[in-house]
Amino acid sequence: MTLFAQQFVNGIALGSVYALVALGLTLVYGVLKVPNFAHGALYMAGAYVVYVMLTAVGGSYALAIAVAVVVIAVMGAAMEFVVFRRLEGKSSVHAMIAALGVLFFLEGTADVIWGPDFRPVPTPLDGVVTAFGINITEQRILVIVAAIVAMAGLYFLLKRTLVGMSIEAMAQDREGALLVGIDTRRVALITFAISGALAAIAGALIAPLVLVFPTMGAVIILKAFVIVILGGMGSVPGAILGGYLLALAETMAGTYVAFAFSELIAFALLVLVLVFRPTGLFQKGV
Amino acid sequence: MSGAATLRVEQLGMSFGGLKAVDQVDLEVPAGKITAIIGPNGAGKTTFFNVVAGFYAPTAGRVLIDDEDVSGLPPHKVARLGVARTFQTTQLFPAASVLDNVIVGRRLHTRSNVFDAVLRSRRHRREEAESRENALEALEFTGARDLADVLVANISQEARKRVAVALALATEPRVLLLDEPAAGINPHETEGLTALIRSVAVERGVTVCLVEHKMRMVMDLADHVAVLNYGKKIAEGPPAKIRSDPKVIDAYLGADHDA
Amino acid sequence: MGSAHVRRAVALGVPLVLAILFPLLVNNPYLVSVAVSAYVTAIAVYGLNVMLGYTGQLSLAHAGFYGIGGYTVGILTSDYGFSFWLALPIALAFTSLLGHLIGLAALRTRHDYFAIFTLAVGVMIVIVIERWESLTGGTDGLIGIPAPGSIGPLSFTSLNSQYYLALAFLVFTIYVVWSLMHSLVGRTFLAVRNSEELARAVGIDAGRTHQLSFVISAALAALGGGLYAAFSGSIGPDVGDVPMTFNMLVYLMIGGVASLPGPLVGTILIMGLMQALQAFQEYTLMILGPILILVVVFFPGGLAGQGKVLFERLTRREADQ
Ligand SMILES: Nc1ncnc2c1ncn2[C@@H]1O[C@H](COP(=O)(O)OP(=O)(O)OP(=O)(O)O)[C@@H](O)[C@H]1O
Ligand SMILES: [Mg+2]
Numbered sequence: 014m015t016l017f018a019q020q021f022v023n024g025i026a027l028g029s030v031y032a033l034v035a036l037g038l039t040l041v042y043g044v045l046k047v048p049n050f051a052h053g054a055l056y057m058a059g060a061y062v063v064y065v066m067l068t069a070v071g072g073s074y075a076l077a078i079a080v081a082v083v084v085i086a087v088m089g090a091a092m093e094f095v096v097f098r099r100l101e102g103k104s105s106v107h108a109m110i111a112a113l114g115v116l117f118f119l120e121g122t123a124d125v126i127w128g129p130d131f132r133p134v135p136t137p138l139d140g141v142v143t144a145f146g147i148n149i150t151e152q153r154i155l156v157i158v159a160a161i162v163a164m165a166g167l168y169f170l171l172k173r174t175l176v177g178m179s180i181e182a183m184a185q186d187r188e189g190a191l192l193v194g195i196d197t198r199r200v201a202l203i204t205f206a207i208s209g210a211l212a213a214i215a216g217a218l219i220a221p222l223v224l225v226f227p228t229m230g231a232v233i234i235l236k237a238f239v240i241v242i243l244g245g246m247g248s249v250p251g252a253i254l255g256g257y258l259l260a261l262a263e264t265m266a267g268t269y270v271a272f273a274f275s276e277l278i279a280f281a282l283l284v285l286v287l288v289f290r291p292t293g294l295f296q297k298g299v
Numbered sequence: 300m301s302g303a304a305t306l307r308v309e310q311l312g313m314s315f316g317g318l319k320a321v322d323q324v325d326l327e328v329p330a331g332k333i334t335a336i337i338g339p340n341g342a343g344k345t346t347f348f349n350v351v352a353g354f355y356a357p358t359a360g361r362v363l364i365d366d367e368d369v370s371g372l373p374p375h376k377v378a379r380l381g382v383a384r385t386f387q388t389t390q391l392f393p394a395a396s397v398l399d400n401v402i403v404g405r406r407l408h409t410r411s412n413v414f415d416a417v418l419r420s421r422r423h424r425r426e427e428a429e430s431r432e433n434a435l436e437a438l439e440f441t442g443a444r445d446l447a448d449v450l451v452a453n454i455s456q457e458a459r460k461r462v463a464v465a466l467a468l469a470t471e472p473r474v475l476l477l478d479e480p481a482a483g484i485n486p487h488e489t490e491g492l493t494a495l496i497r498s499v500a501v502e503r504g505v506t507v508c509l510v511e512h513k514m515r516m517v518m519d520l521a522d523h524v525a526v527l528n529y530g531k532k533i534a535e536g537p538p539a540k541i542r543s544d545p546k547v548i549d550a551y552l553g554a555d556h557d558a
Numbered sequence: 559m560g561s562a563h564v565r566r567a568v569a570l571g572v573p574l575v576l577a578i579l580f581p582l583l584v585n586n587p588y589l590v591s592v593a594v595s596a597y598v599t600a601i602a603v604y605g606l607n608v609m610l611g612y613t614g615q616l617s618l619a620h621a622g623f624y625g626i627g628g629y630t631v632g633i634l635t636s637d638y639g640f641s642f643w644l645a646l647p648i649a650l651a652f653t654s655l656l657g658h659l660i661g662l663a664a665l666r667t668r669h670d671y672f673a674i675f676t677l678a679v680g681v682m683i684v685i686v687i688e689r690w691e692s693l694t695g696g697t698d699g700l701i702g703i704p705a706p707g708s709i710g711p712l713s714f715t716s717l718n719s720q721y722y723l724a725l726a727f728l729v730f731t732i733y734v735v736w737s738l739m740h741s742l743v744g745r746t747f748l749a750v751r752n753s754e755e756l757a758r759a760v761g762i763d764a765g766r767t768h769q770l771s772f773v774i775s776a777a778l779a780a781l782g783g784g785l786y787a788a789f790s791g792s793i794g795p796d797v798g799d800v801p802m803t804f805n806m807l808v809y810l811m812i813g814g815v816a817s818l819p820g821p822l823v824g825t826i827l828i829m830g831l832m833q834a835l836q837a838f839q840e841y842t843l844m845i846l847g848p849i850l851i852l853v854v855v856f857f858p859g860g861l862a863g864q865g866k867v868l869f870e871r872l873t874r875r876e877a878d879q
Pocket of ligand 1 (some may be wrong): 338339347
């Protein structure tokens with residue numbers, strides 16, 4: 014029972030990171046209607062910003078996270094402004110290939126600056142909390158709490174602000190949004206910035222728990238795709254729920270079945286869902 | 300399998316969620332004749348074609364081609380049974396020549412496969428030549444032969460309509476469904492297209508079923524008119540009778556339509 | 559009419575003669591070996607073009623099929639003593655079959671979902687290659703793969719003979735793709751890419767067309783991969799990994815997607831440049847990324863497309879005068 018509880022908490026921590034990454038992906042899909050293959054690179058970049066802040070610049074972990082959020086949000090917006098804006102009206106294949114180009118560029122740049130090595134990030138919170146017979150590192154608690162705060166913030170933004178409502182309107186019906194006078198370009202720019210910020214939070218939170226390296230986004234982006242397809246492309250609640258569920262499934266399978274198996278769960282799910290529901294589990298909806 | 304066929308639908312229904320786009324429609328489109336389907340925007344005319352041609356499986360009722368039930372068959376199989384169609388917005392391949400567009404309509408009559416193509420087998424050579432011949436003949440019939448080698452991107456809207464008809468004819472259909480063939484062309488061009496459609500029925504002996512908003516054209520062409528409104532057939536009969544049917548006038552005025 | 563024939567003969571003949579004379583002209587084994595890898599890769603890039611260029615779907619599992627072709631040849635020849643000339647057709651058949659089975663699932667989706675699905679397939683293929691150590695040698699890969707055995711008096715142990723063998727397979731590939739695209743089958747591909755709706759309305763089974771395209775594309779990948787294994791004598795998992803697909807995509811987009819010369823032009827040019835600029839190797843991705851974006855945004859037809867535009871502009875000016 015304690016093993017289960019322990020793994021449950023670990024799964025929730027992992028799920029927090031998955032959900033944050035999937036959220037950014039799903040938001041951008043909503044407005045762009047194209048899977049952003051470069052999204053994992055934003056997550057990677059967020060982790061590197063924290064690495065640099067904690068090893069070279071100095072300052073608190075909180076400051077490092079804040080800097081990462083700002084830097085990566087700007088990077089996300091720049092991606093929209095420099096690349097995707099120019100592909101409006103072209104086929105989705107073009108946008109997908111351009112996204113791969115951005116991915117190359119960001120991974121390549123990280124590789125040039127830091128090399129391909131796996132780098133450890135200093136652990137700012139190294140305490141362990143023991144409760145009900147299970148041990149949880151403070152960092153994991155932070156991951157879980159911070160992710161919930163970020164999601165609450167996103168919810169507030171989408172439901173209570175004009176910008177957020179425009180994002181939802183555009184995701185549902187781009188032409189309609191244009192008709193009612195929404196500046197779709199501005200909304201796209203902001204959506205990319207938000208998506209970058211979410212990826213940065215995920216990368217910043219995970220960095221002290223793992224090693225950072227240039228292609229660290231490659232695995233998580235695939236998981237995020239699985240989550241987003243499961244939860245419905247463009248769906249915010251789907252991304253959150255899907256994130257936690259996939260992580261829990263992986264953690265439990267890794268504990269009770271075999272580690273190698275946990276890696277395959279995401280792919281197996283993807284194949285199953287797309288074979289039986291080729292357009293995703295839920296057709297549409299934010 | 301050539302010659303005209305009768306298209307018949309029985310209690311045909313197509314619902315999208317709660318919306319009944321086609322609702323309990325009974326209709327017979329007699330062989331070799333021209334039947335028009337009219338109705339205000341959103342009446343379900345295109346959906347009706349989509350169901351007949353196999354793009355949607357009907358949620359109720361049946362579609363029969365010469366008494367053969369084709370309901371629920373995929374579009375390519377329906378096409379192979381002799382139903383061809385054009386689309387409300389033409390979807391020709393702009394980067395290819397007119398001939399290359401039309402020749403694709405011959406694919407369902409050829410059997411050459413990849414190996415025939417690579418080995419340039421006799422069957423391949425024969426079928427390529429025949430297909431070219433037939434496609435050119437279809438273009439000739441629609442008056443677009445001169446454009447055979449021009450890219451579709453460089454031809455006029457009217458020419459595209461003719462090429463779309465040629466492509467449909469290249470499949471040697473028994474029933475031809477035309478969705479607003481005269482949309483977006485001028486009155487003079489419309490007359491030419493009207494003549495073409497008439498000759499498809501008269502000279503080729505193909506059953507024609509067309510959806511059109513241009514009333515002059517419908518009155519000129521149709522042997523028989525059916526009226527859809529909110530998915531239901533509200534009237535049916537010869538053009539002259541339909542024109543003065545109060546139910547029809549109501550449907551159009553109600554929809555604020557100026558035809 | 560006559561001049562069109564002459565032009566075509568020149569367009570085909572000059573590059574072919576140059577290619578045949580290349581080893582004698584450069585007289586440099588290193589350059590010849592670069593050309594061999596470029597030809598072998600180009601064969602696979604032609605396969606990618608069949609999918610992306612002709613039926614219009616982005617398959618991100620392409621290098622996976624390249625790897626499977628290579629490993630099949632490698633395992634059969636080095637572990638089971640098969641002749642290369644038997645192993646290669648088996649590799650093609652096996653990869654085609656696998657492509658067919660994967661296509662049955664993957665092609666239930668289109669466009670973005672298809673790209674994501676095949677990306678997952680690509681990753682899974684690498685996982686299988688890395689984990690199935692007893693068969694594939696795991697992350698170390700396979701070494702000691704024999705060169706193609708001789709056919710009659712022709713032996714393929716020297717570099718130059720391998721060059722000509724690679725060239726022959728490349729010419730064969732280009733011929734296959736050319737003849738396909740100049741047939742009703744190929745026009746069917748383009749019709750499906752243009753509008754699946756219209757294609758189905760004229761009696762084309764769009765699903766089968768995509769399936770066929772996917773199998774042909776996998777088979778050409780396997781042909782390239784099989785040759786790669788035999789020529790390089792070794793193979794590792796990264797040959798079948800997703801970044802390799804990205805590379806092929808770059809070659810294709812720069813050379814010109816949906817064109818016949820595009821895959822070859824792009825592969826030779828970029829692989830050649832990468833060899834010439836080896837000192838800057840670590841910058842490759844950083845530079846290729848933006849180039850890929852520039853091509854997609856400004857020159858979606860790639861070099862071949864630009865060449866065609868230029869050519870038409872020139873000939874039109876001639877006609878005007
Ligand atoms: N795939 C679909 N999913 C949901 N609703 C649909 C679908 N296709 C059509 N509809 C709805 O069915 C109704 C009928 O549409 P349809 O296109 O058949 O009308 P129409 O008579 O062809 O109109 P128009 O004259 O404007 O072409 C409309 O309300 C439309 O919104
Ligand atoms: Mg309509």
